[in-house]
Amino acid sequence: MTSDEIRESYLSFFERQGHKRLQSASLVPASYDPSVLLTTAGMHPLKPYFQGLETPPAARLTSCQKCFRTPDIDVVGTTTRHLTFFEMLGNFSMGDYFKQGAAEFAWDMSLNGFGFDPEKIWVTVFEGDEELGLGLDEEAVEAWLAIGVPRERIVPCPRSENFWQAGETGPCGPCSELYYDRGLEWGTEDDLPGGENERFLEYWNLVFMQYNQDPVNTLTPLPKKNIDTGLGLNRMALIQQGVDSVFDTDQFVPLMQLGQSLTASGKHDDRALRILADHTRGMTFLIADGVVPSNEDRGYVLRRLMRRAIAQGHRLGFEGEFLTKYVDVVQETMGAAYPELGRERDTILRWAQAEEQGFGRTLETGLIMLEDLLGRGEVSGEDAFKLHDTFGFPIDLTTEIAGEREVPVDIAGYDALMEEQRLRSSAGAGGQERVGARQEVIRQLSEEPTDFTGYEHLEERTTVAGVLEQGGRTFVKLAASPFYAQGGGQVSDEGVILSADGEPRATVSEVLRAGEDQAIALEGVGDGLKAGDTVLARVDRPARTATQANHTATHLLHAALRQTLGTHVRQAGSYVGPDKLRFDFTHGTRLSPEELREVEDQVNAWVLQNDPVRPITTTLDEARELGAMALFGEKYGDVVRMVQIGGGEYSRELCGGTHVRATAEIGVFKIVSEGSSASNVRRIEAVTGPEAVTLLRSHDALIREAAGELRTSPEQVPAKVADLQRALKDAQKAAQSGGGANGAVDVAALANAAEVVEGVKVLTSRVEVGDARALLDATDRVKNAIGDAAIVLGAVTDGKVALVASVAQPLVERGLKAGDLVKVAAEVVGGGGGGRPTLAQAGGRDPEKLDDALAAAAERIRSVLA
Numbered sequence: 096m097t098s099d100e101i102r103e104s105y106l107s108f109f110e111r112q113g114h115k116r117l118q119s120a121s122l123v124p125a126s127y128d129p130s131v132l133l134t135t136a137g138m139h140p141l142k143p144y145f146q147g148l149e150t151p152p153a154a155r156l157t158s159c160q161k162c163f164r165t166p167d168i169d170v171v172g173t174t175t176r177h178l179t180f181f182e183m184l185g186n187f188s189m190g191d192y193f194k195q196g197a198a199e200f201a202w203d204m205s206l207n208g209f210g211f212d213p214e215k216i217w218v219t220v221f222e223g224d225e226e227l228g229l230g231l232d233e234e235a236v237e238a239w240l241a242i243g244v245p246r247e248r249i250v251p252c253p254r255s256e257n258f259w260q261a262g263e264t265g266p267c268g269p270c271s272e273l274y275y276d277r278g279l280e281w282g283t284e285d286d287l288p289g290g291e292n293e294r295f296l297e298y299w300n301l302v303f304m305q306y307n308q309d310p311v312n313t314l315t316p317l318p319k320k321n322i323d324t325g326l327g328l329n330r331m332a333l334i335q336q337g338v339d340s341v342f343d344t345d346q347f348v349p350l351m352q353l354g355q356s357l358t359a360s361g362k363h364d365d366r367a368l369r370i371l372a373d374h375t376r377g378m379t380f381l382i383a384d385g386v387v388p389s390n391e392d393r394g395y396v397l398r399r400l401m402r403r404a405i406a407q408g409h410r411l412g413f414e415g416e417f418l419t420k421y422v423d424v425v426q427e428t429m430g431a432a433y434p435e436l437g438r439e440r441d442t443i444l445r446w447a448q449a450e451e452q453g454f455g456r457t458l459e460t461g462l463i464m465l466e467d468l469l470g471r472g473e474v475s476g477e478d479a480f481k482l483h484d485t486f487g488f489p490i491d492l493t494t495e496i497a498g499e500r501e502v503p504v505d506i507a508g509y510d511a512l513m514e515e516q517r518l519r520s521s522a523g524a525g526g527q528e529r530v531g532a533r534q535e536v537i538r539q540l541s542e543e544p545t546d547f548t549g550y551e552h553l554e555e556r557t558t559v560a561g562v563l564e565q566g567g568r569t570f571v572k573l574a575a576s577p578f579y580a581q582g583g584g585q586v587s588d589e590g591v592i593l594s595a596d597g598e599p600r601a602t603v604s605e606v607l608r609a610g611e612d613q614a615i616a617l618e619g620v621g622d623g624l625k626a627g628d629t630v631l632a633r634v635d636r637p638a639r640t641a642t643q644a645n646h647t648a649t650h651l652l653h654a655a656l657r658q659t660l661g662t663h664v665r666q667a668g669s670y671v672g673p674d675k676l677r678f679d680f681t682h683g684t685r686l687s688p689e690e691l692r693e694v695e696d697q698v699n700a701w702v703l704q705n706d707p708v709r710p711i712t713t714t715l716d717e718a719r720e721l722g723a724m725a726l727f728g729e730k731y732g733d734v735v736r737m738v739q740i741g742g743g744e745y746s747r748e749l750c751g752g753t754h755v756r757a758t759a760e761i762g763v764f765k766i767v768s769e770g771s772s773a774s775n776v777r778r779i780e781a782v783t784g785p786e787a788v789t790l791l792r793s794h795d796a797l798i799r800e801a802a803g804e805l806r807t808s809p810e811q812v813p814a815k816v817a818d819l820q821r822a823l824k825d826a827q828k829a830a831q832s833g834g835g836a837n838g839a840v841d842v843a844a845l846a847n848a849a850e851v852v853e854g855v856k857v858l859t860s861r862v863e864v865g866d867a868r869a870l871l872d873a874t875d876r877v878k879n880a881i882g883d884a885a886i887v888l889g890a891v892t893d894g895k896v897a898l899v900a901s902v903a904q905p906l907v908e909r910g911l912k913a914g915d916l917v918k919v920a921a922e923v924v925g926g927g928g929g930g931r932p933t934l935a936q937a938g939g940r941d942p943e944k945l946d947d948a949l950a951a952a953a954e955r956i957r958s959v960l961a
């Protein structure tokens with residue numbers, strides 16, 4: 096049996112037994128379940144059904160679920176059976192059949208589907224556990240005996256083996272596992288299933304999910320008794336294909352062969368080939384589900400996977416880029432069962448290539464750093480962690496290379512640091528609890544869900560279904576509500592609650608969502624809002640209108656980005672409010688001004704087309720068929736709401752938000768900023784409608800203000816600023832060569848220009864400076880440069896004349912006084928001034944006569960000294 100045949104025969108067997116076949120959910124868990132980073136079991140996407148929070152589409156379900164188990168990353172390659180990514184086949188009963196039914200189906204399928212000899216099947220059952228207060232699972236024993244399994248092949252096992260839970264707390268139950276006996280050539284007479292041996296291969300886990308555990312070790316029965324079974328597809332392929340290792344099964348042989356063909360001659364390393372096969376497969380599926388390599392959360396898991404694979408390829412001497420070659424093989428072997436591999440092919444190749452190129456450089460740096468550490472004779476935990484964490488250099492590589500050189504690595508120290516980091520970054524269960532608490536509030540208010548009418552109207556006459564005071568807040572639930580509850584990036588509606596005759600009663604502060612249901616947190620509630628009251632619920636129209644424009648614009652932006660940059664662009668988060676929109680998307684590099692302009696132009700072109708925006712209710716399959724964009728990790732039921740713009744040529748998205756009726760209502764779309772929000776994730780913020788007009792108008796006003804300051808027209812502002820910049824740069828350059836703050840004054844040149852009159856250095860000159868203060872500074876510096884002298888400098892600043900005279904003390908004694916000099920000069924330019932004998936200043940009104948004034952001063956000096 097090939098892997099494809101195993102999958103199909105399992106699913107169709109259970110379909111024949113009345114089970115509804117479900118598509119595999121994404122590897123990225125639904126956003127409301129933050130308890131795991133990635134889907135780890137078939138039951139995971141079904142958790143809300145087991146918990147009784149949501150109604151399942153049928154009481155009997157079956158699926159082949161894509162799973163990823165992060166803790167196994169390091170083990171992969173060292174065993175014949177561990178994988179990170181794998182497929183789990185399962186059948187589920189939501190309060191329908193229980194232990195007997197599950198056992199019968201498993202038996203039937205094992206014999207008639209998988210063709211097992213009944214003599215070769217052994218089963219284990221839960222032996223009981225004191226802490227949990229449970230005894231031997233008699234019901235399970237009875238079920239197997241009834242089928243005809245002999246008592247000696249029913250083996251009781253402890254809690255560690257046969258009690259399954261989805262997390263520390265939550266739905267759980269005893270289980271019963273099926274084992275295939277591979278015979279004495281694989282072990283001994285004394286071997287038993289459940290132990291560490293090769294003779295008995297576990298292939299199917301039946302979980303009798305009947306309790307909720309909370310707190311740990313305290314069990315309460317779930318609303319219904321459920322069945323959750325899991326059968327690892329690759330494990331079954333190993334048995335069916337009669338091979339010793341999952342890496343020898345049909346899904347892996349082509350990947351192993353590719354590795355061998357790329358390996359440089361003389362090298363052989365099975366572990367490395369297995370790591371490459373497993374990790375590239377996991378990589379391909381993770382990227383197809385929207386994960387991009389980064390340093391956070393699942394992006395980090397993916398990056399680790401890719402880097403470990405790349406490092407192994409280097410060790411084996413692979414030449415050139417090879418990740419994309421693996422992607423091709425994964426697609427060939429699994430693309431038929433998983434069409435997303437084809438759909439997302441370009442995206443997968445793009446990220447694979449980018450990471451391989453980026454990490455190639457890291458690898459080189461890491462090897463150099465490691466070389467240095469090895470030279471010192473040991474690698475500390477901190478160094479190993481730094482290599483791993485800062486440089487992305489995998490620990491396996493560190494230990495391997497260090498091992499070859501017999502240099503010890505402090506693995507314990509490294510592990511401790513990793514653990515710290517894990518705690519820092521692990522997705523806590525807090526979010527789940529908050530969702531639970533919200534759910535509880537909403538349910539306490541009233542069992543009957545609110546009818547959301549806000550797609551059609553913004554005002555609703557309705558009744559109060561429940562009122563609750565909790566933690567100092569007032570919550571109400573309305574029978575029908577026009578208020579949008581925060582979700583899908585869109586903020587809650589603002590609004591008011593009025594009495595039946597239109598008197599304001601309270602303001603809406605928040606609308607809480609749990610699935611399709613909602614509760615409204617109120618502010619300023621006077622007394623007397625009670626269940627049964629008739630009220631008028633009114634949404635704040637301007638805020639809603641602005642929010643809708645931003646929401647539709649977000650879809651247009653998404654479409655324009657994919658058109659301009661490529662289909663690897665995927666929404667990675669969004670905020671849609673009345674003030675602006677923010678859109679995070681997967682893309683590796685900064686957008687050029689041209690790209691931003693193209694995107695903005697495209698969105699505005701669609702706005703001008705005034706295309707209709709239509710929400711369409713359809714099935715998930717139909718929507719997929721139509722190429723609708725779905726948010727990765729979002730949970731969608733069978734029936735979905737798809738928002739289509741125009742005829743759907745450029746935008747179809749699954750979305751529960753509110754939208755304008757036609758694109759022209761957006762008015763205008765303006766990008767405000769583009770930046771990065773995480774590695775490989777870019778962020779664009781934009782405004783629309785009146786906000787955009789306000790923004791553009793404020794830009795206009797700023798330009799006009801700047802033009803005023805520059806005494807020019809708005810059109811001339813850039814040229815004028817460029818002029819000023821140039822002048823400033825020139826001035827700075829001159830100041831640097833002149834040695835100080837005095838702008839263009841060339842002190843050395845002035846010093847050279849001094850004449851000697853009667854044995855005394857004399858300088859009278861005009862200079863270019865900004866103001867009188869600068870003239871004073873210039874004089875001072877010239878004086879320092881030429882020593883004892885008589886100096887008179889003049890300048891024209893602001894249309895007036897400034898004069899400074901400086902006379903060295905010995906010259907004062909010869910009768911030369913600075914005050915006299917400036918006075919003589921100032922008279923010529925129609926002004927006056929004075930000062931001390933050594934330093935004096937004066938001003939004048941007539942710039943034309945500055946040279947005459949300086950000449951008069953020079954004349955005076957000569958006559959005094961003569």
Ligand code: SER
Pocket residue numbers: 135136137138185259300301302323324325326
């Ligand atoms: N949830 C169980 C498991 O993962 C059975 O599907 O093994």
